[in-house]
Amino acid sequence: MTSYFDRLPQAAQAYLQDKKLDEVECVIADLPGIARGKAVPAAKFERLTHFHLPNSIFYQTITGDWGEDEELGGFTEPDMILKPVMDTATAAPWTQDGTLQVIHDAYDQKGNPVPLAPRNVLKRVVELYNAEGWTPIVAPEMEFYLVGRNTDPAQSIVPMMGRTGRPAAARQAYSLTAVDEYGPVIDDIYSFAEIQGFEIDGITQEGGAGQVEINLRHGDPVKLADEIFYFKRLIREAALKHDCFATFMAKPIEGEPGSAMHIHHSIVDSTGRNLFAGPQGGETDAFFHFIGGLQEHLPSVVALLAPYVNSYRRYVKDHAAPINLEWGRDNRTTGIRIPISEPSARRVENRIAGMDCNPYLGIAASLACGYLGMKNEVWPDKRYHGDAYEAEDAIPRGVYAALDLFNEAKEMHEVLHPEFARVYSLVKMTEYDEFLQVISPWEREHLLLNV
Structure with a gap:
C-alpha cells in the first residue's frame, strides 16, 4: 500500500482494503462549485506534493465563458499551486475501478492562499x-x-x-x-x-x-x-x-x-x-x-x-x-x-x-x-x-x-x-x-x- 495510506481518513482506508487504488481525482471547487482539477494515476499521486492549475478557473462562468478582468493588464492565466488536503480524501464508489477524490487548496507562487478560491474564502471567515x-x-x-x-x-x-x-x-x-x-x-x-x-x-x-x-x-x-x-x-x-x-x-x-x-x-x-x-x-x-x-x-x-x-x-x-x-x-x-x-x-x-x-x-x-x-x-x-x-x-x-x-x-x-x-x-x-x-x-x- 502507498506511503500516504496511513494519512487517509478511516472510510477511505476501508474502501481501499477491498479495492486496488487506480486513480486519484485532484479537485478544487470553482466559483459555481463545479469540481475542477486533474485525474492522475495512483502511482503518480504518491510522488506528488502539489500540481499546477491556471487561476482562470475562477474567471469562468456557469456557461464556460470567461469574465474579462481589465485590472490584470492582460489575461495571462498564471499557474496556482494546488496542495492536497489529505483528510478530505474520499472514495468515488460509483466508479468501476478504485478511485479516490482529494480536495486541494490553492496557493499563489509565493505560497499565499489564493483569495478567489471559495474554500479559502470560507477558511478566511x-x-x-x-x-x-x-x-x-x-x-x-x-x-x-x-x-x-x-x-x-x-x-x-x-x-x-x-x-x-x-x-x-x-x-x-x-x-x-x-x-x-x-x-x-x-x-x-x-x-x-x-x-x-x-x-x-x-x-x-x-x-x-x-x-x-x-x-x-x-x-x-x-x-x-x-x-x-x-x-x-x-x-x-x-x-x-x-x-x-x-x-x-x-x-x-x-x-x-x-x-x-x-x-x-x-x-x-x-x-x-x-x-x-x-x-x-x-x-x-x-x-x-x-x-x-x-x-x-x-x-x-x-x-x-x-x-x-x-x-x-x-x-x-x-x-x-x-x-x-x-x-x-x-x-x-x-x-x-x-x-x-x-x-x-x-x-x-x-x-x-x-x-x-x-x-x-x-x-x-x-x-x-x-x-x-x-x-x-x-x-x-x-x-x-x-x-x-x-x-x-x-x-x-x-x-x-x-x-x-x-x-x-x-x-x-x-x-x-x-x-x-x-x-x-x-x-x-x-x-x-x-x-x-x-x-x-x-x-x-x-x-x-x-x-
Missing part, C-alpha cells in the same frame, strides 16, 4: 472567528429534486417516474410513501455516503414533486462545505444509476417550491460553551447580535446566496421561501428562524440561501453577516409574530440588484477578501450579460405578435 476566540458551528440542510432525464433544454423539467409508474407526487411533504417511490435512488445515496464516510442525519420528502431534503449533522463549517461539495456529485451519480437526474437548481419545476440550503449556526468558545446561551440558559447579547448581523448584512450577500437568474424564481410568497429578514421562534415564514432546542443547542437558522449556491461561499457569506453583527454589536428588530409572508420584502429580487448591493458592501468585502469580491462581481455580471442574449419562450409567446 472561520479564521476571523477564531481570532476572537470563537468557533463557528453549522448544520446545513440540502434540498434537491429527482427529475426525469432532460436532454433537450427546450423541454420543461418533469418529476422522475416512481416505482408505481406514476410521476413523483407533489404536495406530500414528510410522506414516507412518497420517499418509497424513489427508494432505490435513496438506497444508493445512503450506500455511497457510508462508503465515503459521510453521516446523514435524516432524509425527508419535501413539498415538491420528487423533492428531497437531506440533513447533515452539525460541525466545522469547512468540513461541512466539503461534504456538500462531495454530496452534490454523490447524489447526481446515484440518480444516474436509476435513469433520472438530480438537480440542485433553485427552481427547476414551474409551480413547485424551490430548493433551499438552510444553514443553522451556533458559536462556541474555547471550552465548547454555546455563546448563544447564558449561565441560566437565557439568550445572550451574542445571540441577538448574530441575528442583528444577519438582518443588516444579508441583503448585501444575496448575490452569493442566490447566484443565478433562476435563483430569484424561488423567492415566491407563500412558497416556503421567505423574502423577508424578520426573525421568529419556530416560525418557518421568517427569513431568520430560531428552532426549538435546549439552551446548549441554541442556534440561528438562515432560510434565505438557495441550494444552487456554492456551499463554501453560501456558508462563508452567512457566517460573515453574523460575525459583523457580533463585532459591531448590532441589535436586531423585534421578534416577529405571525405570518411573516405579510412582512415587507427585504432582499433584492434579481441578479443585477443583488450585485449592486454586493458591490457597495465594502465592510463585507474586507471580511470575504476585496479581490474575491471584485472578481466574483465581474464574473457574475458577465454571466448576466450572457443570459440577456437568450430569448425565452415567454417572450416569444407574449411579445411576438402583441407588441
